[in-house]
Amino acid sequence: MTKKDDETQRVQYLLDIEYHYAAGELATRFFTELKEAGRIMGMRCPECQRVYLPPRPVCGICFRELEDWVPVSDEGVIVGCTVVHLPFIDPMTGEQRPVPYGFAIIRLDGASTSIYHFVDETDEKKLRVGQRVKAVFREQRTGSLHHDIKYFRLVGE
Amino acid sequence: MPRRVAIVSTGQTKHRAKRLDVNIRELITEAVTRALEDADMSMKDIDAVMIGNMEPFEGFLFPELWAVEGWGGYLKPSVKFNTGGTVGTTTAIAAYYYVASGIYDVVLAIGFEKQSEGHTQTAITTVGDPIWERAIMAGAVGNFAVMASTYIHESGVTEEQAAKVAVKARRNACNNEYAHLQMPDITVEDVLKSRMLAYPVKLLDMCPQSDGACAVIFAEESRAKKLAVHPAWIKAVATAHEQQYMGDSPKRLAVMRSQIAASRRAYAYAGITNPRKELDVAEIYEVASFAELAMYENLGFCERGEGGKLIDAGVTEMTGELPVNPSGGVLSTNPIGATALIRVAEAALQVMGKAGKHQIDGVRTALATGYGGNAWTDVMILSRDL
Numbered sequence: 001m002t003k004k005d006d007e008t009q010r011v012q013y014l015l016d017i018e019y020h021y022a023a024g025e026l027a028t029r030f031f032t033e034l035k036e037a038g039r040i041m042g043m044r045c046p047e048c049q050r051v052y053l054p055p056r057p058v059c060g061i062c063f064r065e066l067e068d069w070v071p072v073s074d075e076g077v078i079v080g081c082t083v084v085h086l087p088f089i090d091p092m093t094g095e096q097r098p099v100p101y102g103f104a105i106i107r108l109d110g111a112s113t114s115i116y117h118f119v120d121e122t123d124e125k126k127l128r129v130g131q132r133v134k135a136v137f138r139e140q141r142t143g144s145l146h147h148d149i150k151y152f153r154l155v156g157e
Numbered sequence: 158m159p160r161r162v163a164i165v166s167t168g169q170t171k172h173r174a175k176r177l178d179v180n181i182r183e184l185i186t187e188a189v190t191r192a193l194e195d196a197d198m199s200m201k202d203i204d205a206v207m208i209g210n211m212e213p214f215e216g217f218l219f220p221e222l223w224a225v226e227g228w229g230g231y232l233k234p235s236v237k238f239n240t241g242g243t244v245g246t247t248t249a250i251a252a253y254y255y256v257a258s259g260i261y262d263v264v265l266a267i268g269f270e271k272q273s274e275g276h277t278q279t280a281i282t283t284v285g286d287p288i289w290e291r292a293i294m295a296g297a298v299g300n301f302a303v304m305a306s307t308y309i310h311e312s313g314v315t316e317e318q319a320a321k322v323a324v325k326a327r328r329n330a331c332n333n334e335y336a337h338l339q340m341p342d343i344t345v346e347d348v349l350k351s352r353m354l355a356y357p358v359k360l361l362d363m364c365p366q367s368d369g370a371c372a373v374i375f376a377e378e379s380r381a382k383k384l385a386v387h388p389a390w391i392k393a394v395a396t397a398h399e400q401q402y403m404g405d406s407p408k409r410l411a412v413m414r415s416q417i418a419a420s421r422r423a424y425a426y427a428g429i430t431n432p433r434k435e436l437d438v439a440e441i442y443e444v445a446s447f448a449e450l451a452m453y454e455n456l457g458f459c460e461r462g463e464g465g466k467l468i469d470a471g472v473t474e475m476t477g478e479l480p481v482n483p484s485g486g487v488l489s490t491n492p493i494g495a496t497a498l499i500r501v502a503e504a505a506l507q508v509m510g511k512a513g514k515h516q517i518d519g520v521r522t523a524l525a526t527g528y529g530g531n532a533w534t535d536v537m538i539l540s541r542d543l
Contacts, residue, residue: 007177015216021287053404054289060400080409082302086354088295091282103295103355105303105404114404116293116303124356129310146292 026055029069031143038137038148042111044068050112054145074135075155076108081119081127092146102127106152118151132156159257161543163381163388164509165374167502168192172337172369172490175273181215182224185269185370188495189228192265192372196384200229203374204261209238209248209268210494213280221269234261241284242442242529243396244268245371245498249525250394250535252375257391262377268498269370277366277493284531290403295355297444298363300403302355304410305447309357311411311462312454316357318465319446320348323361323488325474326443330485332514337367337490348446362446369492371499378543389505392522392538393426395419399532406532410448413455415534416526420456423536429522432457432479433472436538437520438507439481440500442528443488449481456526475517483507483515497527501537508539 042051043066045059081104090097102119133152141148168191240247245268252266278296285291330336351361381388397419443449450464473481484503504523506512527535
């Protein structure tokens with residue numbers, strides 16, 4: 001039987017952990033291009049011609065190794081979007097991320113797959129599927145997709 | 158050929174936001190005890206244990222260890238599963254594989270989660286690849302919201318149609334003694350007016366976080382016939398994985414590649430050509446109201462773009478042609494590591510005629526699905542007929 005609300009003693013634990021992940025060879029090359037030239041690079045499958053962003057070593061659909069790097073545009077189209085109102089912990093800082101903010105799945109021109117990024121728009125009527133957007137780069141770049149591209153802004157209403 | 162396998166019994170805990178009366182091991186024990194008692198069995202009858210849970214939510218490894226030993230699991234074969242939202246179906250399918258292959262005759266599958274003890278949304282954020290995705294992650298809600306926007310764009314479903322799914326779930330849950338959110342008086346307007354989490358997803362469009370556990374016992378044919386009056390025979394299982402990054406699938410919810418692949422493989426294996434006509438009930442893993450409508454389309458219950466019309470027509474209500482989630486579904490009860498196993502247990506209860514107040518009359522064939530990880534799908538089809 002389920003006992004109702006007769007609470008047992010609780011024990012509290014606090015964890016404050018730092019992780020350091022290896023980005024690997026392909027991401028390191030991607031981030032170097034982004035940081036030094038402000039260029040976004042994808043990788044093309046020699047069989048299906050899909051251009052993958054993020055870059056990866058293998059096309060999972062054709063099971064072919066990818067070798068060709070191709071630049072993709074810093075402009076693209078929104079394929080999914082939202083305005084987030086629920087406060088979340090920012091995984092990069094551990095602090096609460098200010099709300100509301102725009103958040104979208106963006107397919108950059110020249111890429112076959114999409115990336116998730118911030119959009120500088122919190123009006124739900126303007127932030128919509130099919131809307132074109134352009135990357136806004138930071139002056140001081142560190143080699144990070146979500147830092148060096150500050151956010152995307154709406155273009156060509 | 159695989160051996161014939163059936164589910165012979167199930168056990169669930171009372172699911173709640175906080176089960177402060179028990180620790181994790183006591184929670185698991187509650188479900189396992191009910192499953193064993195349901196078939197008048199003891200741990201001596203169990204050959205192996207499959208156990209599923211998402212440890213990052215609770216923040217410690219192997220919380221189940223004492224529990225298995227405590228029921229007599231010492232030196233028994235055991236495997237642990239950790240596959241996100243699909244963990245419960247992965248665990249069930251593993252139990253099926255072991256029995257179907259002839260390696261073991263009777264296998265216990267367990268799923269559990271005690272979300273009140275950890276940080277679910279923070280843990281879900283770590284699903285995002287740390288190099289490419291994590292910085293942007295906004296828990297499950299943000300991800301479902303962007304996917305919902307694509308689905309709305311493709312299919313034209315409305316927030317009202319999604320709200321009807323949320324209402325159906327919480328009303329159905331009132332007939333399920335184990336369900337977490339039971340809301341007999343909930344209305345479409347309540348859902349539409351509930352707090353906006355991430356447009357267009359509102360508080361009542363989302364699943365809750367629950368504490369709970371589920372246990373399901375699988376047996377080969379001769380044992381199954383002795384252990385249950387009407388065993389729930391497994392007709393097909395299928396799993397399918399997506400590509401690695403969240404933006405790889407072109408239309409996410411609108412076109413769920415893994416759900417299409419897994420369900421069509423399972424239907425073909427079970428000889429089902431028209432799922433809406435041939436299935437009598439479905440227990441699907443609908444983490445958000447919009448997702449259930451999209452799943453109607455991706456599971457082939459209706460044509461593409463018709464998900465909203467299906468709920469409008471009442472097809473998936475308790476009294477409809479194909480009731481979906483008579484238990485109240487994930488929208489009512491969501492202890493993540495148990496959630497997909499609850500779908501399997503509830504589908505089995507319907508087939509066995511043991512679903513009590515939420516029993517659908519005359520169920521012969523039932524569908525259970527799991528969904529999660531990175532848009533992965535598991536499918537199991539159960540039948541009253543051997």
